Amino acid sequence: MSKTPLVIINSPTATGKTALAINLATQFGGEIINADSMQVYRYMDIGTAKPTSEQRNQVRHHLIDIVDPDEDFNAALYAQIAGDVIARLVREKKPVFIVGGTGLYIRALLKGIIDTPQVDKKIRAHYKKLGEIHGREYLFDLLKKKDPSAARRIKQNDSVRVVRALEVWEQTGESITSRQARHAFKNSPYNCFKIGLSIDREKLKQQVEQRTKKMIDL
Structure with missing residues (x-):
């Protein structure tokens, strides 16, 4: 075709x-x-x-x-x-x-669009609240522990992408970078x-x- x-x-x-x-x-x-x-x-x-x-x-x-x-x-x-x-x-x-x-x-x-789960408002609110209470560095440290691959590609001050990566990991148990890599070959x-x-x-x-x-x- x-x-x-x-x-x-x-x-x-x-x-x-x-x-x-x-x-x-x-x-x-x-x-x-x-x-x-x-x-x-x-x-x-x-x-x-x-x-x-x-x-x-x-x-x-x-x-x-x-x-x-x-x-x-x-x-x-x-x-x-x-x-x-x-x-x-x-x-x-x-x-x-x-x-x-x-x-x-x-x-x-x-x-x-990359195949990622729809936003879970409760999960997003949870991580945003953690960021408000403990700061960006705390959120980024969480990401480094849960999804080190994503943490290597996302800047610490990019809170939107940090939170999204944490959401995807929590919802799927998979790194967002793995999904991005598969999508790149589409x-x-x-x-x-x-x-x-x-x-x-x-x-x-x-x-x-x-x-x-x-x-x-x-």
Whole structure:
């Protein structure tokens, strides 16, 4: 079975991703799927550098302004919705351009989400409470005792990942790193052509400042 072709443009903000994507999509008759975790939210226009109305009129964009700020949204939902859009565009024989800087969303789309148990709120609350009472170092010491493999890959001050690793170990008796390793070999249903953009640091700084000022002035 042949893989679905995708063009992925993934680089830091203000490097010209949107302009390039619109140029390519216009030339090849394609459409753009957003891969920026903040642009999915309605009303959050300042600081997110969403494509302008004029740009969206040039080329159709998907997964922009699809949820309210108080709604839950995550990489799994993104991958599901983006996958549905891709399937439709493929049926319509339109090239697909994935554009954005959120690597987690792109990885979730290409390879899916790692097979880990759903969050157990009681277990999470337990470890969070331990962290609040005893501090991050205590939590990390727990992780080193229970899952030394994960502790070697997670930084002590990354409390979110430390707690998640402890949760997975307690729920499954298996290191989260083992599941991550198995997931790394999963085949992607997509054949990707990836484009990364780079720009001089000083020029990038100027462009970010100009863009921010323009958004605030609006």
